[in-house]
Amino acid sequence: MRLAITAALFCAAATPALAQQAQPQPTTRDKAEALAKALNNPMVQEAGAAMLSNLAGILLDTRVGPAAHYVDPTIGEQETLRDIQRRNDPEFEKRFHDQARRAVATAGKLTQDGIAMQDSLDQTAARLRAALAPLRGMLNAK
Structure with missing residues (x-):
């Protein structure tokens, strides 16, 4: 009896795995x-842009003053890449974020186009296989 109950419990436990x-x-x-659907979602685009902005921010916080003053003597000892870029373009972070979001959206469109192109390539490959079948048959006959 114990064996039957144990077997039934194991079967019940295995049912989700089988499903x-x-x-x-x-x-x-x-x-x-x-992926294309996700990349075309505005929320995903914003999250991707935020992630890219965050990564860029990490790089922009690099203190370059100790070496950069050789190139530009107006750069202070404690300045970061962000400080230098803000001096040249105060709106660069907003512009970077907008461009990053457009890049994610473009990746979504490119993915969709790649999927659409795959159908065409599959059709072309099938036509080429059909056209080359007689030649392949002649080569295999020898």
């Missing part, structure tokens, strides 16, 4: 379509 295995794995195309 997960029954689901087909996403194809590369499915993943590309999900």
Whole structure:
């Protein structure tokens, strides 16, 4: 009796794992379509731009004054890349963020276009295979 109860418990525990295995794995195309959809989402674009702005900010906080004064004597000892860039363009951080957001949106469009092009390339490959089939047959006959 214990064996039957233990077997039933193991079967019940394994049921979710079996259900997960029954689901087909996403194809590369499915993943590309999900990526394109995500990159075309304004919230994802904003998050991507924020991430890129944050990474750029880390670099911009690099103190370059000790070496940069050789190139430009007006640069102070404690100045960072951000300080120098702000002096040249006070709006550069806003402009960078906007450009980063457009770059993420462009990546979404390029992904969509790549998916659309894949269909055309698949069709071309099928036509080429069909056109080359007689030649392949002649080569294999020898």
